Amino acid sequence: MNRDLAKTLPDRASSWAIALTEQKSVTGTQDETVFGPWLAAQLREEPAFRRADIWTIEVGPGDGRHCVAMLLRGTGRSTVLLTGHYDTVSTRDYGELEELATRPQALTRALRNSLMDADTPAARLARADLESGEYLAGRGLLDMKAGLAAGLAVCADFAESANAAGNLLFIAVPDEENNSAGARKAAQALPGIYEQHGLDLVAAINLDAIADDGDGSKGRIIALGTVGKLLPTAYVVGVPTHSGFPLNGINAAALAASIAARVEWATELTEHCGSSPGTPPSLLGIRDGKAGYDVTTPATAFATFNVLSYRRTPDEVLDRFDRLCAEAASNLLGDLRRRSQAPDGIASLARPVPLYRFEALVEHLDQQEKHRLDAYSASIADSDLPLPEKCRLITQQVWGLSRLTGPAIVTGFGSIPYLPTNLSDAPAAMRLKAIAMQIARESAEHYGSTIACADYFAGISDMSFFGEAAESSLDIVARNTPAWKDSVRWPPRQGLANVPTINIGPWGRDYHTPLERLHISYAFNVLPHAIRDLCARLLQPSGS
Numbered sequence: 001m002n003r004d005l006a007k008t009l010p011d012r013a014s015s016w017a018i019a020l021t022e023q024k025s026v027t028g029t030q031d032e033t034v035f036g037p038w039l040a041a042q043l044r045e046e047p048a049f050r051r052a053d054i055w056t057i058e059v060g061p062g063d064g065r066h067c068v069a070m071l072l073r074g075t076g077r078s079t080v081l082l083t084g085h086y087d088t089v090s091t092r093d094y095g096e097l098e099e100l101a102t103r104p105q106a107l108t109r110a111l112r113n114s115l116m117d118a119d120t121p122a123a124r125l126a127r128a129d130l131e132s133g134e135y136l137a138g139r140g141l142l143d144m145k146a147g148l149a150a151g152l153a154v155c156a157d158f159a160e161s162a163n164a165a166g167n168l169l170f171i172a173v174p175d176e177e178n179n180s181a182g183a184r185k186a187a188q189a190l191p192g193i194y195e196q197h198g199l200d201l202v203a204a205i206n207l208d209a210i211a212d213d214g215d216g217s218k219g220r221i222i223a224l225g226t227v228g229k230l231l232p233t234a235y236v237v238g239v240p241t242h243s244g245f246p247l248n249g250i251n252a253a254a255l256a257a258s259i260a261a262r263v264e265w266a267t268e269l270t271e272h273c274g275s276s277p278g279t280p281p282s283l284l285g286i287r288d289g290k291a292g293y294d295v296t297t298p299a300t301a302f303a304t305f306n307v308l309s310y311r312r313t314p315d316e317v318l319d320r321f322d323r324l325c326a327e328a329a330s331n332l333l334g335d336l337r338r339r340s341q342a343p344d345g346i347a348s349l350a351r352p353v354p355l356y357r358f359e360a361l362v363e364h365l366d367q368q369e370k371h372r373l374d375a376y377s378a379s380i381a382d383s384d385l386p387l388p389e390k391c392r393l394i395t396q397q398v399w400g401l402s403r404l405t406g407p408a409i410v411t412g413f414g415s416i417p418y419l420p421t422n423l424s425d426a427p428a429a430m431r432l433k434a435i436a437m438q439i440a441r442e443s444a445e446h447y448g449s450t451i452a453c454a455d456y457f458a459g460i461s462d463m464s465f466f467g468e469a470a471e472s473s474l475d476i477v478a479r480n481t482p483a484w485k486d487s488v489r490w491p492p493r494q495g496l497a498n499v500p501t502i503n504i505g506p507w508g509r510d511y512h513t514p515l516e517r518l519h520i521s522y523a524f525n526v527l528p529h530a531i532r533d534l535c536a537r538l539l540q541p542s543g544s
Helices: 009-022 030-045 092-100 104-114 121-132 141-159 181-197 252-263 314-340 358-364 367-379 387-402 427-447 471-480 484-488 520-539
Strands: 053-058 066-073 075-085 135-137 165-173 200-206 221-223 228-230 232-237 282-288 300-309 355-357 408-413 452-454 501-503 507-509 517-519
Touching: 009 104, 009 141, 009 520, 030 053, 030 066, 053 181, 066 141, 066 181, 075 141, 075 181, 075 520, 092 104, 104 121, 104 135, 121 135, 121 507, 121 517, 141 165, 141 507, 141 517, 141 520, 165 181, 165 520, 181 200, 200 427, 200 520, 221 427, 232 252, 232 314, 232 387, 252 282, 252 300, 252 314, 300 314, 300 387, 314 355, 314 408, 314 471, 355 358, 358 387, 358 408, 358 471, 367 387, 367 484, 387 408, 387 484, 408 471, 427 452, 427 501, 427 520, 471 484, 507 520, 517 520
Parallel strands: 075 165, 075 200, 200 501, 221 452, 355 408
Antiparallel strands: 053 066, 066 165, 135 517, 221 501, 228 300, 232 300, 232 408, 282 300, 507 517
16 A cells, blocks of 8 residues: 555554564564664655654664654654564464465465365464454564554654644554564663754653453553563582482482472462452473483582562562472482381581572672673674573683582573563552543544453563663663673663553454454554554643
8 A cells, every 4th residue: 555645544554564574574584674774764754754853772782673753843852752673473383374374365365275174273263353354464463563553653643743732752663573673772862862853751652462362352452561470490419419319319300399399389489469359470481401312310409489579679570480490409418218118317408408599699709700700791692592591601600610519409580571660659650540531431432443451461462661760770771681781782771761651452363373353443443543542641731
């Protein structure tokens, strides 16, 4: 579709959604690197944006990925930020349909035909959805290019309005599917943008997608906050021995497995949200430290866990995690004592397993050893290793430098922290909440579709970096994330935007799978109108 001829909000949203989806942007590929400059060029060619300020922000020196920013001016300083990510997960899972993965109309037809003999509930539901004509398939269409498209449709409408109150700032970012480097860079850049352009940011609207396998009522929501995510880790040191004489040592892998079993679904780390059940913690990875096969029991093991929170701070999460690890170790040693049947007992099982936090091990080192540790951390910073593996290797290094002996457990964090955000009692946040709830109450009458307000966005999102979060709680994460300084590179100040932030985006089903599909009418007809009205009310002077 020629966007120059698409003058209605639904037409513009549909046109941008297809165009954005057809331009591939898989995380970590050259396509993601190309996408930012491509989008900036597309915005400059759009007639509605001929008076807009459009620029790109490189994620880091030599990184190659860019945030794309566009400022549309009305009257006054008040500004609403519309933001979302443009990167997607891989298309390889489409198999023989991969060539069509980013061509929504063609993929919808081909996928519908491929599901004619569907024999799973998910596949049968997908076939029914696609046959109904109410859904459109495509990698990244739902997560989350249709959300960006709705934002761009609203931007075009704003740009063509005479004497519009306030300003709109649109920022599209890369890397949400990996480590949110784009959102973190954009959050750091915002103060400079305010100062340079004379803006007062009153609210941010994230445009991320929500999945709903039911009637859509759980997908048609305005989320007033977002869940937080941490990755607690346990580096376990054992006492290796020949497997023919297992009573002479303590198996690090067995100890790590005991921790994994105790932490899995642990109620102590499950935080409830009001009357809604919380998401329990779960093991994400576990491995021993052996490089190959031999008959010696593992000397080390490493386990990582997914822990979600709504209001708990990282120090509280790590406290609880430490207690669970210590309990698991004590229980295992008790079981081994009973199983050993050694008449005089086994000395290595008589003492509790020491537990250290990563920061305590670092403090155990002398200055020369700390320099060696820093040099090692810097040497692996630019490698392609994932952050948890970098954290494992750095912990292994600090353990060796400490000259301590096993058994032991070293706890810490292994990845980027996503802090929970909640609308505060500050006037701007309270006003945002009131307007969002008003939009929701009026939705059936104004848009022909209900929209509800929810306390939290169901998954982790870039809201953690734009919204109101307790940045002071990052201190304990920084001290206990081995790769923090050289690989995470979180800035010492202004790492979070701390802007009142909500999420409203498209809904559909099965994103991150080949069945990813978008609910068309909500994405193109309802969502842009709701976002436009949210922005208009937020930008009206208070009391008007």
